[in-house]
Amino acid sequence: MKAMVKVTNVAWLKDMTDLEGNLIIYGVSNLKDAQHANMRNKCKLEALHINCNPYSKGDWVDPAKSMLKITLKPRISVHDANFSWLESLQPHPNLKKLVVGSYSSATVPGWMCDPCSLQSIQKISLYNCDKIKSLPFNNLHTLKHLVVSRCHGFRVLQLEQLSSQLEKLEISGCDCLELITGLGNLDMLATLKIFWCKVLKSITMDRLKLVESTEPIGDSSHGKPHFSRQSISTLTRLEILLYNCDKIQSLPFNNLHTLKHLVVRKCDGFRVLQLEQLSSQLDILNISDCRCLELITGLGNLDKLATLKISRCKVLKSITMDGQQLVESTEPIGDSSHGKPHIGRQNISTLTRLEIEDCKLLCVLPDGLIPSIETTLT
Template identity: 25%
Template sequence: MRNIKGRLDISGLEDVQNIEAAKEANLKDKKYLNELSLEWVRDDSSQDGRVTDDGVLEGLQPHANLKKLHIKSYGGVSFPSWMSHLSNLTCITVEDCRNCEHLFPLDCQLPSLCKLTLQNCPKLQVLPADLPAVTELHINGCGELSALPRLPSICELKLHSCGVKMLLSLTTPCLISLQRLSIGRCDQLECCLEKVSLQDLTSLQELQIFRCPQLKSLGYGEGGLPTTLKSLNIDGCPNLKSMPTRLENLTSLVELSIVTQLPLFSQESALPTTIEVLKIFSCDNLKSLPKGMQSLTSLKKLVIHKCPQLHSLFSDDENNDYGLPTELNALEIHTCPNLNSLPKGMQSLTSFTKLVIHECPQLHYLFLDDGNNDHRLPFTFTTLDISAFPNLMSLPKWMQSLLPCLKELKIKDCPQLHSLFPDDENNDYGLPTKLNTLKIHTCPNLKSLPKGMQNLASLKNLMIRECPQLHSLFLDDENNDHRLPTTLVHLYIGAFPNLNSLPKGMQSLTSLNSLRINSCPQLFSLFPDDNNNEYGLPTTLVHLYIGGCENPKSLPKRMQNLTSLEYLSIWNCPEIAFLPEDGLPTTLRYLHISECPKLKERCQKNNGRDWPKIQHIPYIDCS
């Protein structure tokens, strides 16, 4: 073991009793070791370890060539003297060391250290005075730490759940090279950086402030935010009523995320035209977006979340001063209970490709008005994701022609949805032929999928979950109109309480790579007649997952014919008692069996009755 290379993880150090036992690991001579992780595993009821851990860690001195060191749940008060000799260390992580007061010896020199992470060390008081090479410093849950070292190279600083005293000690000179700053979970903080003029941080590109409920100001003076800022994220600061600068002056700003009552939109202030991503969260008084949104010519993504007073995106759809910018690519609206319409003219957004709407119960229709082009989506549209539509009963007419580029459709939590289309015999209804992914989740009254699914020549991914009224898997022996397309690659079937077997014709899915069957309590066998050649799985199958099916007593007989199968996972199928008589395919590389007590017993290594059938498989997990 002297020549061990790369990374070494040592856990369970709470069982090592003294320094002599620790020295037996002989880490000091392992000169090729680059990364070392040392962990004590203890719960609240165990001894704190402050007596024995000091000696154990002293005895685990690594070679001076070590590059990365991770120490977790060490119970000592201070770190050993050998820390001073690790001059090649580039990364140190110290986690859950609840008794530690001093991290490094006072004379410690760490000239190569680039990244330091301190997590949940509540008694830590002192850091070295100078960390000249550190570019990333992350501190979380170190409330007694009162000051930071000199950080002339710092680029990224994260201070979370830290004491106010440490934050107030920061000055502009020690942050002059800072590019990314995150401050969060500081309950008593009123002024973010009392001795720092944010405008003087001319390298700052990302600023995040979250969960500081008493915060009233971002910094001293009226200097404002630096124009170099590219990303600004403010979350959970209800007492922050204004920004220290006019946002339109932030000419480099690309992403803005605001979770507060800040007056983002007013006659006195506008947003910079450089912004590409705008996120508005929990603005209780926002009733509509302002005039002039079209001027945000770089805006690609707009996210609106939890704005209970939002009734429409714009107060006057007929006024040309209102509208979305033409370059918008994605619009996401979540949990806006009073939103009753989307704006007119969306069909003119020629770059628009993605619409996500979740929990907007007053939105009754899906933006495709048969008699009004103003309510249609653009032809370029590719992704539609809708959930929690209590009044949606079907998808609209003419989806094939109005959304010819639609590739992904997700529908979730629509209790009134009985069928995707009200009239399967009408050619005006149907899914676009370029559809690649269809996911339907938690639609308790959905009884069927539409006819003509076999014509969706681009469909590769199909997921149907928690649709209890859907009794069959769309493969009608007498009617080709109900078959699935042969292009299907991934099929997921979950929570089908009435499914008792897979249908005929599964072999025709000649592109199927992955099949997942989960939580089908009435599934007694994958196929009703294993001796009938019309039943069976396609030989192209690579991944097969079966779980949460309480009644199947066996796997299909002809499993050995699945000559492409590499991964087989069976979990929570307690009645499966044995593997097929002819065994499993020789191509199988991974077998996982869990919560199947009868099968697990037969597959025990060497002495299980089915062990000869699986001993050729490289990776077997029978837990």
Template identity: 25%
Template sequence: MPKQLGSLKCLKTLTNFVVGEGSGSSIRELGKLKNLSGALSISQLQNVIPPKDALNVGLRDKKYLDKLALEWAATTPRSESERILLESLRPHTSLKRLTIKSYGGGIFPNWVGHHSFSCITSIHLDECRNVCSLPPFGQLCSLKELSIIGLNGVVTVGREFCGNSSTGSSSIHPFGGLKVLRFEQMSGWKEWLSSSSAENEGGAFLDLKELCIRNCPKLTGGLPIHIHSLAKLLIDSCPKLVASLLRNQLGAMSGNARIALVELPSGRQKLEVRGVNEVASLEGIMDSNSRLQELQINYCESLVSLPWGGPLSALKSVRIKWSSKLELPIDTNYSSLETLSLRGSCDSLRFFPLELFPKLKDLTIVRCGNLECLTVPEQHERHLVISNIQIVGCDKFVSFPKGGLCAPSLTSLEVLYCRSLTLLPDKMHLLLPSLLTLRISGSGQMESFPEGGLPSNLNSLRISDGDKLFVNRIGWGLQNLSSLTTFEISGESEGVESFPEAGLLHTGLINLRIYHFRDLKSLDKNGFQHLTSLQKLDLGWCEKLEHMPEGACPPPFHL
């Protein structure tokens, strides 16, 4: 900081003041700047010697400051002098936002959390590692956001947190205006006690919308908050925390366990559960009045069941990942579900009955090792509204519904690395009139497309790693697909030296991609001469390609 800063007596804005060592900038210079307003950060406060020099700053008289940050070096040792210094830096009660970082004292001075600070809306305490108890923040009637991070010395949060019942209007409802509360990286915290009778009666945290508790490994017990009223709840890496969200069923969570309840823009709720082990069921996960409509479960290897028919009956979206023991009952009607994603989960699932999902639009099934087929009774065929199906890495998957998949709204179908599958759905050209995108990869047993060919509205076709299918490419009927604009072919049969053959592709094709043709030596002039609409040609990993006929390549050529 420049010397003699205090001579700028009319200065109104000073965002950061760094206290120098020895003969450097003196904190006394701030005392001469009477007109400071807006935001002020004072850092390197460990350099203030003696601490009482801070009295000369006169922060208590600077009523135009609305944001104040006080910061020490991270290595500041515990010292009584730090408390004296912070006491001397008491700001004016009109302050709105306060941050205290790396404070080395064992307790905060009385002004931190004092009810006279009636305008304060935001407080952040960060890395104050020696502090052993929290200020009475509950009596700050205007407080909206409170973050407490890295206070490792705090073991118990209790009555002192809510404040003295004899002070001010906030006594009946501690934290009455608080919207966001965060506790993070508090390695010594063990208990969060119900702090007052008002809290037990629902009088505390009345307006709380977001609660975040991260990396508090010793915290156990419950939460003295009615969490069903929250818009967002995040509990992450708190292995001993038994939250009322799951009614004391999470006593054996892994170190990476996470529970998150998130408010979506539409006002719906999304619940995320991750790494919850040694628990077989999540019965009681939400009450009957829950607005829960999205559920995500990740890495819950011991989880077997969910209350599908009860509180979860209104779910619109379910995403389950790496929870192999979890069962998807086939005697339940998933009447509201619109999106379902299963990844490395539900190993007991052999048949997927589409008729149980009357509103399902998006289905993704990845690496469900025992899945054999999709089924739907004939009487339910016309009622399917599904628009996207993706099946990946299901080695035992062999068939679609017998007689074809009647899905008039289906726009995208992807079947990837299902090595036992021999046929796509029958009568695709009739039963899938809306299909726009088809992707087939790694289905080595598939030899041909269904009788009747592909749907006429198809505009994107991607085929890879299907040697047997590629052999019969002349019979694909692509030349009849007038809507096809994008065609990608990759990793096909060895020995193909020229491609594409004459008449293989429709003249309206716009994008052509050819990848991993190891023996390809030339592009067939006869195959290109009718592609008058071609705008983009991509070639990749065709190491032996030598000849490209004149006029074959449009201007945006990529190799």
């Protein structure tokens, strides 16, 4: 069943015990209506999408599932959507997916972090929830996938507040987010995506003891953003799409021994990308649109690398196969002793695919590398 209905309240859902698939609720009604909806008796419902803004776009639904979409005719202000109203929409424990958008309270209802109330939950998405500042989902041991999008109330995101069973984490568009801690607590994490976090400075693998300080969050002892080095044994894909995130300057994930795929895109804070900081087990590396990137070092450390893609890094001048000790110099980074851009000449025997696109200052490849691999230069 797929249906879209505009109504003034949700109380008419009370007797729909056989409702299944996706239920989408846009807008809010009064508390009494929500209490009469009797959401807890809908045991066949798989996904519940609650968007407190009736004018929001985007359904966040699986189109293959049956769907009932309800748009509530505004009777109260969006800003009056509160804790009690959402608390009254507690679903049946069989629910697998929960999406909450444009929620105006700083506290989530107790059922959202109760393993008995959400004993089957697999995915939770929060978006445009600007007053929420913490993620109290540590007791939801069935939770596998968490999405936090456009939640501008977060300055510090403490991942140690999450269940260690989490497998997929996506963080995007959190404009005030400066620090992510506790990544190492997520023992089962397989996919991490972080993008459009404009002021993100630091990610730490362990939890961070926060103290009063005059220094900005994320500053290391050397005054630079940093990542700590605890390992996640199961992380197999790390995808970072940091649009306009000029604060991140290094990626020292050398202890992520099963990391296979890394994407670095539009990270304009990078001037030097030190690949010797990565695990030697990396299989695929994709670097693109890093407008300030001049030098890539340590490529030879990636002795399992099969695919390397570098595109639209317009000031990239040099790639070295080994690590490079950086010293103060009046010469631009990337200039060789002959004054030309260069690529170091150590070989990676496992490399089978190399793509370089629109890197106009990078013009020399190592001898003997091109004939043995699939190469695209544009």
